[in-house]
Amino acid sequence: MRISCPYCGERSLDEYLYIGDATVTRPDPAGANAQADFYKYAYERTNPAGAHKELWYHSAGCHAWLVVERDTRTHEISSVETAKDVALKRNVAKGGA
Amino acid sequence: MSSLTLTPTNALASALNSSRSSVAIAVLDGLSIAHVAARKGQSAALAARVKELFGVTLSQTPRIATGSNVSFVWAGPDQWLAMARADTNPDFERDLRGKLEGLASVADQTDARALATVRGPNARHVLAKGVPIDLHPKAFPAGSAAITHASHIGVLMWLSEADDTFTLACPRSYASSFWNWLTESAVEFSPAVGE
Ligand SMILES: [Zn+2]
Numbered sequence: 001m002r003i004s005c006p007y008c009g010e011r012s013l014d015e016y017l018y019i020g021d022a023t024v025t026r027p028d029p030a031g032a033n034a035q036a037d038f039y040k041y042a043y044e045r046t047n048p049a050g051a052h053k054e055l056w057y058h059s060a061g062c063h064a065w066l067v068v069e070r071d072t073r074t075h076e077i078s079s080v081e082t083a084k085d086v087a088l089k090r091n092v093a094k095g096g097a
Numbered sequence: 098m099s100s101l102t103l104t105p106t107n108a109l110a111s112a113l114n115s116s117r118s119s120v121a122i123a124v125l126d127g128l129s130i131a132h133v134a135a136r137k138g139q140s141a142a143l144a145a146r147v148k149e150l151f152g153v154t155l156s157q158t159p160r161i162a163t164g165s166n167v168s169f170v171w172a173g174p175d176q177w178l179a180m181a182r183a184d185t186n187p188d189f190e191r192d193l194r195g196k197l198e199g200l201a202s203v204a205d206q207t208d209a210r211a212l213a214t215v216r217g218p219n220a221r222h223v224l225a226k227g228v229p230i231d232l233h234p235k236a237f238p239a240g241s242a243a244i245t246h247a248s249h250i251g252v253l254m255w256l257s258e259a260d261d262t263f264t265l266a267c268p269r270s271y272a273s274s275f276w277n278w279l280t281e282s283a284v285e286f287s288p289a290v291g292e
Contacts (some may be wrong), residue, residue, distance in 0.1 A: 006157060007174050009160065012229055015245065060251055061244045062173040082174075 001075045006082055007062045019055035021045055022067045049073055055083060060085070120219040120283050123145035123291040124276075125264060128180045129189035132204045133197065135175040143200040150196055159242040161255045170242050170255050178206065178253060178266070210253075211272035213279060216262040219286040224263060226282040228254070232263075248278040 004010045006053035024045070025066045029037070049072055065083035135143045144155045153164035155177060161170040163200035165187070169177040181189050182198055190205040215223060221232045227248035231237060247265060252275075254265040267275045280290060 009230075011245070014229070060246050064174055 001077075003056060003066070003068060004080050005058050005061055005064065005066065005079060006080060007064055008058065011058070011061055015058060015060040016058045017057045019057050019065070022053040022083070025090075028077045051078065117288070120217040120223055120286045121289040121291065122223075122279060123214045125214050126214065127183050128207070129183040129186045130206040130210055130266075131179045131190040131193050132172065132206050133169070133177045133179050133193070134202045134204075136199065136201060139200045140175050142212050143197065145184065146197060146200055156242075159244070160240050161242050161258065165256055170253065172253055173244065179203075183207070209269055210266040211269050211275065212235055212264055212266045213276065215279070215283075216265050217286075219283075220261075220263055223279070223283045223286065223288075224265075227278055228252075232256075247275065248282075250275050250278070 001013045002010050003013070003016055007008070020044065023039055027034060027041050029038070031037060051069055052072050053067055053069050058064050058070045066079045067083050068077055068084045069079040128254070128289075133143075147153055147169065151164040151167050151169075153162045153167065153169055155169055156162050156171045159171045161168055167181045169179050172178045172264050177194060186192070189289060190203060192208070194203040217230055224232055224247070225292065228245060230245050237243070239256055239261070240258040240261055242253070244251070244253050246252060247254070247267070250267050250271045252267050253264045254263060256263050265275075265279075283290075
């Protein structure tokens, strides 16, 4: 499996670390339902057979965090974005800065 | 009527071909090195300031930009490794920090990295034994840079714009392992190893 880093170009898997599910966001620890929200966040994960968005870290390269959409059945990669861009878009969508 | 002229070739001619031993490895010393990281939102202002100060355009892609007294090699998004001769720039990092105040964080790396150069027709064959990226001139042309690993040791490497010389920078604590790998990988090419 090879991942195309938006900064470095296509690199082999041994330069990356798999970090986890990119579809979940850490709940607010000060929120009213923090305990229940954290339980869901930590344990109630889907395990899709097919397209999945995942966080990968280019640890032996540029140290960028990436959001990679990968087919868990074939390892085919359909998109790679920097986690920074994904977070910025999410903030804009929320009406933040 | 043929104009073709045949010349006899000794069966061992290739054994005498000097290119079989043409790789040179050397320690690169005498540089002041500083890591430069653009402050949030200051990337364009930093590039303008560096251009004004050194006449160098900071590369936003993995490449090296060389000016008359200083080089900036891409070292990650919005980060560069700045290098200058130590003898004429003894306070390089402090000077740079002052000049880039408010635009970039500057940290001294002079004693943190060990640098080696590899050049010659077999340089790519030597490096290919431990570097996993494609170093063919079509994939890694003059002036290219990359952060990757060499024999599992993290390196920042680049190919000079001028003279087909590869430079590899590894963390100081890995220097002797790195050097062992590099020189052992070159043995089959009878390398010229310099200081
Ligand atoms: Zn990268």
